[in-house]
Amino acid sequence: MAKFKGAVVVDTERCKGCGLCVAACPSKVLGLAPQVNAKGYNYAEMVNEDACVGCCSCGYVCPDACISVYKVTL
């Protein structure tokens, strides 16, 4: 079976820290950052980079379209 590795890029200035991507991620890759963006929201970031398989669940549920997902086949 092919193995995938993914990476998530969050547009931190668009992110409002709703946490829906954190709840939707099946691999528990994402978390909310302790820092805040210009609007004062704790934006989402990758906290467990190695577990990401690029499934795009976070991108689908993001209401602010601030997530881009990259994926490679190993």
Added chain:
Amino acid sequence: MTKQDIIKPENLVYGKTKVLTDNIMHYCPGCSHGVIHKLIAEVIEEMGIQEKTIGIAPVGCSVFAYNYLDIDMQEAAHGRAPALATAIKRLMPDKVVFTYQGDGDLAAIGTAETIHACNRGENIVIFFVNNGIYGMTGGQMAPTTLEGMKTATCPYGRNTDMYGFPLRISDLLKEIDGTCYVTRQSVHKTANIVRAKKAIRKAFQNSIDGKGTSIVEFVSHCNTNWKMTPVQSNAWMEEHMFAKYPLGDLKDTPKKRFDEINHL
């Protein structure tokens, strides 16, 4: 393999569609409006109909939808979006016309316009976002508010003896002969989002094929006025809203054309 090796343009599998503008949405964090806007924009891009789609924005939280969708849009008076869509579609039959309405707009003040636009079988698409509350004005009771649900104007819960019952407007509209496709979807989980996107695509295709009015209802949440976090309100919606508003297709038959009925 490091993160920098993966993040290259050729490896991009999901990103923001170009039909959504770069404006930051004014919606509350976690609001389903953002997901629904995004799905509509993605379908418009995939179908290649950006240049010939006209949207009608309602009055309600999504009043600024025209700031976020990079298509021609028109703002309607409260509840009158289907009437405006009728006019635009009849004057420009080659355009794809959709309305985007909330429950206070479509199911309360705009009930007459909605029912009559559906009854005429206008070839438009109606997107109906149902969160059971008036979001923009501060969380008042809407016709779709659940029995016993607490809002700003019924702080002890909706009493059906005094305020009536939750209005299932999609079930009402499916009985009208002019509608061709009535479906109820939700956007709280990945699988539901994929299904909702298929429904949006089908609704636009019905409009292009001239089959009649398509209604896509989205059972949604309003975490600010429900006074929960986005994740909690999704769970609450799944537990309570879906019992009253079950998901799935309610109707999928094209309207009968005049020449078919009269054997001309």
